[in-house]
Amino acid sequence: MPNLTINGIAVAVPDGTTILNAAKTIGVHVPHYCYHPRLSIAGNCRMCLVEVEKFPKLQTACSTVVTEGMIVRTDTEKVRKAVTGVLELILIHHPIDCPICDQAGECGLQNYYMTYGLHKSRYALEDKVHKKKVQDIGGQIVLDAERCILCSRCVRFLDEVTQTRELHIFSRGDHSEISVFPGRPLSNDYTGNLADICPVGALTSKDFRFKCRVWFLKGAESICTGCSNGCNVEAHFKGDILYRLKPRENEAVNRSWMCDFGRLEYKKANDARLLAPFVREGGAEKAVSWGALVPRVALELSRAAEAGPDAAAVIASPQLSNEELYLARRIATELLGTRNLAFTHRAPGDGFEDGFLIRADKNPNSRGARLLGIPDGAAFDALVERIAAGTVRALLVFGNVVGSFTEAETAALLSKVPFVAQVGTNDGPVSKVATAVMPSASFAERGGTFTSHAGRVQRFRAGFAPRGKARNTVDLLVELANRMGAGWTFAGEASVFHALSATEAPFAGMTYESVGSQGQECKP
Amino acid sequence: MSFEFSDAGRREFDRLLTRYPDRMAVVLPALHLAQRELGYVSDEAIVHIAERVGTSPAYVEGVATFYTMYNRKPVGKYHVQICRNISCSLLGAEHLIEHVSKKLGVAPGETTPDGKFTLSKVECLGSCGTAPVMMVNDDYHENLTAGSIDRILDGLK
Numbered sequence: 001m002p003n004l005t006i007n008g009i010a011v012a013v014p015d016g017t018t019i020l021n022a023a024k025t026i027g028v029h030v031p032h033y034c035y036h037p038r039l040s041i042a043g044n045c046r047m048c049l050v051e052v053e054k055f056p057k058l059q060t061a062c063s064t065v066v067t068e069g070m071i072v073r074t075d076t077e078k079v080r081k082a083v084t085g086v087l088e089l090i091l092i093h094h095p096i097d098c099p100i101c102d103q104a105g106e107c108g109l110q111n112y113y114m115t116y117g118l119h120k121s122r123y124a125l126e127d128k129v130h131k132k133k134v135q136d137i138g139g140q141i142v143l144d145a146e147r148c149i150l151c152s153r154c155v156r157f158l159d160e161v162t163q164t165r166e167l168h169i170f171s172r173g174d175h176s177e178i179s180v181f182p183g184r185p186l187s188n189d190y191t192g193n194l195a196d197i198c199p200v201g202a203l204t205s206k207d208f209r210f211k212c213r214v215w216f217l218k219g220a221e222s223i224c225t226g227c228s229n230g231c232n233v234e235a236h237f238k239g240d241i242l243y244r245l246k247p248r249e250n251e252a253v254n255r256s257w258m259c260d261f262g263r264l265e266y267k268k269a270n271d272a273r274l275l276a277p278f279v280r281e282g283g284a285e286k287a288v289s290w291g292a293l294v295p296r297v298a299l300e301l302s303r304a305a306e307a308g309p310d311a312a313a314v315i316a317s318p319q320l321s322n323e324e325l326y327l328a329r330r331i332a333t334e335l336l337g338t339r340n341l342a343f344t345h346r347a348p349g350d351g352f353e354d355g356f357l358i359r360a361d362k363n364p365n366s367r368g369a370r371l372l373g374i375p376d377g378a379a380f381d382a383l384v385e386r387i388a389a390g391t392v393r394a395l396l397v398f399g400n401v402v403g404s405f406t407e408a409e410t411a412a413l414l415s416k417v418p419f420v421a422q423v424g425t426n427d428g429p430v431s432k433v434a435t436a437v438m439p440s441a442s443f444a445e446r447g448g449t450f451t452s453h454a455g456r457v458q459r460f461r462a463g464f465a466p467r468g469k470a471r472n473t474v475d476l477l478v479e480l481a482n483r484m485g486a487g488w489t490f491a492g493e494a495s496v497f498h499a500l501s502a503t504e505a506p507f508a509g510m511t512y513e514s515v516g517s518q519g520q521e522c523k524p
Numbered sequence: 525m526s527f528e529f530s531d532a533g534r535r536e537f538d539r540l541l542t543r544y545p546d547r548m549a550v551v552l553p554a555l556h557l558a559q560r561e562l563g564y565v566s567d568e569a570i571v572h573i574a575e576r577v578g579t580s581p582a583y584v585e586g587v588a589t590f591y592t593m594y595n596r597k598p599v600g601k602y603h604v605q606i607c608r609n610i611s612c613s614l615l616g617a618e619h620l621i622e623h624v625s626k627k628l629g630v631a632p633g634e635t636t637p638d639g640k641f642t643l644s645k646v647e648c649l650g651s652c653g654t655a656p657v658m659m660v661n662d663d664y665h666e667n668l669t670a671g672s673i674d675r676i677l678d679g680l681k
């Protein structure tokens with residue numbers, strides 16, 4: 001543990017710590033572009049120069065390891081002058097297209113210019129080297145070579161994280177630019193991260209660019225629903241529109257990264273949403289109020305349950321939270337007294353997985369469903385058989401699809417059930433045939449926990465209120481259950497989780513506080 | 525169109541592979557080898573070398589474009605490279621470049637229509653003591669004047 005002082009403040013840090021990270025521990029920010037905590041150290045941007053006593057020249061804080069008794073200053077005139085000079089050099093060939101640049105608002109150049117820049121240009125405009133703008137280089141990325149400051153973060157990311165090496169720095173001197181080799185575009189499933197780590201506007205997201213200025217966006221801690229890995233993400237929204245997902249750091253799950261498929265999951269919260277409850281009578285859709293619909297669904301389910309054992313059924317979904325699954329199970333077993341309870345995977349796609357972040361199971365909570373005693377596989381197949389045989393009179397189905405059934409297959413199956421009530425977020429095969437459609441909140445509009453494939457219980461939080469007339473699923477299920485005489489007093493997800501952790505062994509002792517923002521392993 | 529080394533080139537490449545502990549180190553000599561066989565480094569050669577070495581074409585392109593001795597476009601039979609860095613400049617390299625440009629009828633970076641000469645400006649040939657300097661293919665010519673350049677270029681078949 002070397003002891004050193006930074007700007008007069010004494011600090012002790014572990015062996016091998018760099019000056020930049022030592023400074024961070026006492027809240028001193030050293031400016032930098034090329035340094036990234038997840039990538040190797042390049043030391044090429046020279047923005048992090050600091051003064052170290054007894055060293056004749058300024059040192060790069062990102063690559064200099066602290067030693068006992070070191071005296072570092074980051075706030076001297078000499079440092080300031082050096083950083084100002086570096087910034088001036090970087091800006092010589094950087095276009096000032098901030099008004100049309102999508103990085104504006106989260107651009108390192110803009111931010112540091114206000115602190116270290118504010119200088120007049122000493123460079124003749126006609127000497128400027130112009131490089132190619134707006135290049136589609138594949139994946140989710142658009143390249144503007146002119147904005148690039150050659151920090152090489154992207155090159156190192158593709159070298160060290162994906163190991164696909166599609167980008168490199170070509171030519172040298174003031175003609176240096178990053179690009180792909182002709183005819184060899186980005187071809188990995190993590191390209192979106194390049195836009196995240198680019199400190200300027202050289203690599204921007206094809207999907208997000210020009211959609212919204214970042215300073216209008218608010219963020220909520222969330223969990224990606226694209227597969228069972230449970231990558232920690234930040235959901236960025238304005239009003240009730242979700243604009244993008246960004247990876248949120250979690251060393252144990254996704255470090256600082258997320259895949260390209262997960263990044264586009266946000267669209268499901270915006271597009272083809274079910275926004276108002278309706279019933280289907282004689283083939284026609286008819287709008288209905290929640291006040292009328294919930295009692296009706298409760299009545300139909302109860303009647304079916306009274307008609308005989310197993311005449312009511314519940315198909316759960318691994319897109320539901322632990323809290324919602326717990327309530328759905330209790331409705332099935334305690335209130336309906338049926339053994340017809342199973343969950344079905346969302347259409348699994350090609351089941352692709354890559355050993356890094358992408359898992360074959362494209363659902364966020366299959367593990368949670370199984371831990372809460374809801375079966376899938378053979379149990380689901382058996383339930384489908386009983387439905388097809390016409391023994392089920394009322395069905396409560398969660399989600400927008402039934403397994404990997406096509407729209408026609410779904411319609412054929414559900415036509416065997418006289419009353420189908422759906423709790424779902426998006427228009428799909430189920431909503432096209434259900435008798436009663438109850439729109440529910442998307443992952444961005446409600447809170448709860450998912451259990452990842454690895455058994456990590458993680459919280460996602462509501463960014464904004466449910467869109468349209470959609471309802472929070474927990475609230476909806478509590479009301480539905482109470483209409484069937486349950487007498488539940490749950491108030492919100494936290495109280496459900498509290499009850500769940502009291503009775504379900506894998507979750508024993510857990511609270512929302514203990515799960516926190518980084519998750520918690522469930523009991524084996 | 526794909527690139528393949530000649531039989532001799534392939535043997536040389538295999539020999540080079542045994543020379544370094546790290547395969548990546550073969551990129552530089554392999555590019556030289558390709559340039560010796562083609563006169564320049566083609567896109568196909570870059571893809572081929574990347575595959576043989578086990579890296580991406582972008583990585584090899586990054587190396588090839590870092591060094592000025594690799595030609596990424598075909599050059600003439602004689603590649604005339606005139607240094608314009610500080611010592612050569614002070615001793616009139618700019619005028620010599622202009623002189624050769626006029627004599628050959630091409631601007632720096634261009635090749636004569638008969639494919640005989642390509643003229644390039646380069647940043648440093650590392651021979652300040654004998655400036656101004658030019659390189660024609662692999663040969664150095666030092667202490668140049670307009671007259672000596674004329675004699676050298678006129679003497680080339």
